Amino acid sequence: MQSPLPFFPDEASNFAPKVDAVFMFVLLTCLFFAVLVTLVAIYAAFKYRRTSPGQVGSALEGNLLLEIGWTVIPLLIAMVMFAWGAVVYVNFRTAPTDTLDIYVVGKQWMWKLQQPNGKREINELHVPLNRNIKLILGSEDVIHNFYVPAFRVKMDVVPGRYNTLWFRPTKLGKYHFFCSQYCGTNHAVMGGWVTVMDPAEYAAWLSNEAGDVNPASAGEKLFTQLACVTCHLGNGTGRAPSLNGVYGAKVLLADGTTVTADDAYLRESILQPKAKIVAGYQPVMPTFQGLVTEEQILNLTAYIKSLQSQPVPAKGAGVAPASTGKK
Amino acid sequence: MSAVTKTNTGPALQLPEKTYLNSTYGIRSWLLTTDHKRIALLYLISVTFFFFIGGFFAMMIRLHLLTPSGYLLSADTYNRMFTMHGVTMIFFFLIPSIPAILGNFLIPLMIGAKDLAFPKINLLSWYIYIIGGSFTLYSMITGGLDTGWTFYTPLSTVYSNSAVAPAVVGVFITGFSSILTGLNFLVTVHTMRAPGMTWFRLPLFVWAHYATSVVMILGTPVIAITLGLAAMERVFGLGFFNPAMGGDPILFQHLFWFYSHPAVYIMILPAMGVISELIPTFARKKLFGYHFVAAASLAIAVIGFLVWTHHMFLTGQSTYSAVAFSFLTFLVAIPSAIKTFNWTATLFGGSISFDTPMLYAFGFLGLFLVGGLTGLFLGCLGIDMHVHDTYFVVAHFHYIMVGGAVMGYLGGLHFWWPKITGRMYPEWIARIAALVLFVGFNLTFFPQFVLGYLGMPRRYHVYPPEFQVYNVMSTAGASILAIGYLLPMVYLTWAAFYGKVAGNNPWPATGLEWTTQSPPLTENFEVTPVVTWEAYDFHNRPELGLDVPGHTGSPTVAPAHGDD
């Protein structure tokens, strides 16, 4: 995506050049015929334009040879297009046996991925260069679709069954992946990044279990893992108030009272969300009682505290309008 | 009107004294009419109403997509807008438009009959359309539907929090309007043709509607039962399409697409029928390859039932099935290609004028060419694996639906406006509107092909910033397109009351409908016509008042005009 007017995504998998090749063939063939027919029509329009009000055309009715010709020739060309495309597709649908298998679960509206050694990722996929990768796709709710434009591959993720998708990354870098089957409200944000790494780096990354000890970072991971992020959008457009700048600020509740968002308030909001509802929001937050340990609550609180310095959105903040909100 | 098409320069014409418009007065005479022409006008008003609604949603979509983060609408609202845009445009505009308006008005006139076979059922089909439309409007008013017009399960039946049931019921009901219209047309063409109007003298507009009607009656009941099952599932919790209960979401897709693919042929065949009337009329010669075009219409209808799984290439189904359906999909393209070549060949040896309907016909040719050819890309498995469910698909079907079907619809409306209203539309503003439409359309939808190949998925309320340039181009085009649509709304309405009186046959054209007064009598013909001429035969119709060379029907090439 370098030039201001790009036409092609990166070619970053074994399929990309194959798909691009059949595309170019079909494109050039269609372009040729489209231009041909257009020029012929324009030519005829000018050559046979009416020159007097009462003029009529000739009695020409048809020509069998022409009809056969322009039936058979397009048919043959169509068959070539069909066959070439089918070959690429069958290749795509027939995974080799030596694949590195990664499990992918799609749910509204996030992706959970699990590497072969059990390491988990959310909305991120790390893969080694030049290995055959197979994704095993499952859905927890509705139909989704895992799509990597730079790889030219996609596959539906259907509840009640497993689908598979394979590719071999051929270029280092970070590439978008998208959900490509409409799945509800946040279909458009249900994506992430595929990172193609050097095999040695991938191996190192894979075996790095330690992760971060920093509570705020642990909290940030939890915030995504527990799907808090799907409702508490930072820009205030989500189903739940933005948490930017909320720690320590005054919050306006639905019953008209205000309360200070301290540690206790945050803890209560996680365990008994219906106790205090922020004004202008629905009581739809599920409780995490029994789902989080005290340590995890501490980590989440630390993370929310770290959002103090984030820009507070004009609309959709948990911060009460009357207060200055910033600390 | 341009000088080359005027054939009589006598005193100003008067409207006929008695027409179908003034034969009876009062709102009851319209709402309880069984006259196919009045029913066509009832449809014109209601279909235009839904077109505006669908168009409004389209403008909201394009405005919202000007920016990658989408500040205009919330995610839920945007999702409802694109869903309602699809539902409204497909079921309440595209499917009824040409058949229920132009087909209803013209088919009896074209075959020499006094009305359709079942006039009361015709009226009933309009009321069913209104009732179905009301349910869908109710769904919009109570918050709208956000499942996409394709209603995929289990999103629509279990997870969606929107007004699914009323919308599904609305579409279900409207399907019966379609079925009854198709039934009416089929029977009419079989049993009500005037003496001498043999099958191969029928205008191709009638052939096209015959083929369309076959699709309507075979396909629409399947979407009816599918939506019925989906509604049952939503309301009563049955489990056919819900994996949690042992059901299969892919079964829904098969049942849904079994109709919805042929449905696209319901939308395009009538438009092709219009083009098959326009080109011979404005080239003043017979359509090249009449029999082949008639056969191609039927072939499209039949083969169109065999390709539905091409919407499901990436659902994880059997590779064999995908290959088979890709093959069939390429086959269905061939009859459309045959028609396109025949239309183009008709121009050769013609005497071509560039009145507005002909401009729409040329526009159709170009845009349908792009739309149809890009269908090949999608039918090609090796390309679809990349562009399925991206803006490439959106661009493809808009080229066909808007560039094809709507151009055909507008071209037909302009061409037959003098027959329907007795008055001519203003030519120069109409030509400008046609050009504005053409430019606006291409600017709106061509960038979407690029967006699709770059990987922008469809139905996205926000998108990565690198896609913005093309989105802005597309929105700019959409505003031009909107102007192109508003202009005809205004001047056609004006022309209906204040346009220049047109006379029986202003073009002149060869169809039976042009042998009666404009507007026609309620019973169409005072005396049942007896047909002795072939379709589009300009050489054996002295009453048209044209300069015909000495030949009487022998199919040799006679140069009818001077040199280049």
Add this chain to the structure above:
Amino acid sequence: MHRTGALYGQFETLEQQKETASLGMWIFLVTEVMFFGGIMLAYTINRHTYFHAFAMGSKTLSLGLGGTNTAVLIASSFTMAMGVWSAQTGKKKLLPMFLSLTILLGFIFFGIKYVEYAQKFHHHLVPGRNFDITYCIDNPNKCEDIDAKDLAQERHEIEEAMAADPDLNAHAQLYYSAYFGMTGLHALHMVIGAGLLFWLLAGSLQGRFTPEWNTPVDIVGLYWHFVDIVWIYLFPLLYLIDRHK
């Protein structure tokens, strides 16, 4: 459009009018085939996938009641055909008689259907909140209409089926969804048919139908025969297949 006697204004001859009405009804019946076809396809696919549950479902239907209904409908098609013949041969007294017989047989069908549906409600076999295929074998005192021998056999069959398909209840619910969907749709069509028959009866008592013009009798006859044929497909599909394994 004005009518000149029996001829509608858009037609030239009575012959054309009759041919048109007939063709119209045939085409309508084609749409009905596609309509029922959709749900029959869904049923058939699920029957194949959930073989055990669907076989179990079939076993819970009463062959006696279903068989009787089949005979009733076939008889009604016969009386309907006799009615059409009466109209065509001008037997003005016989026509109302045959129409009444057809209506009566139709109502017998409804009655038997009602008994079957009531049974299903009673036995917790209606898809929805309390669907439970094991309800009767778990609560024999609640299902007195099944005798002990049949109940024992049902228990045996359910246990066998559950061993083969642990999700038997969910899949059996699919069977019953199809059962109610298909028979309900069919019954709805029969109600409409009965309505049309009443309308014909009224007309026949006024002597409206003659050998020259009896089109309504003819086309309602076509419709009634079609509804009968649908049942002839439904009966084996729902009641008979895999009944005894």
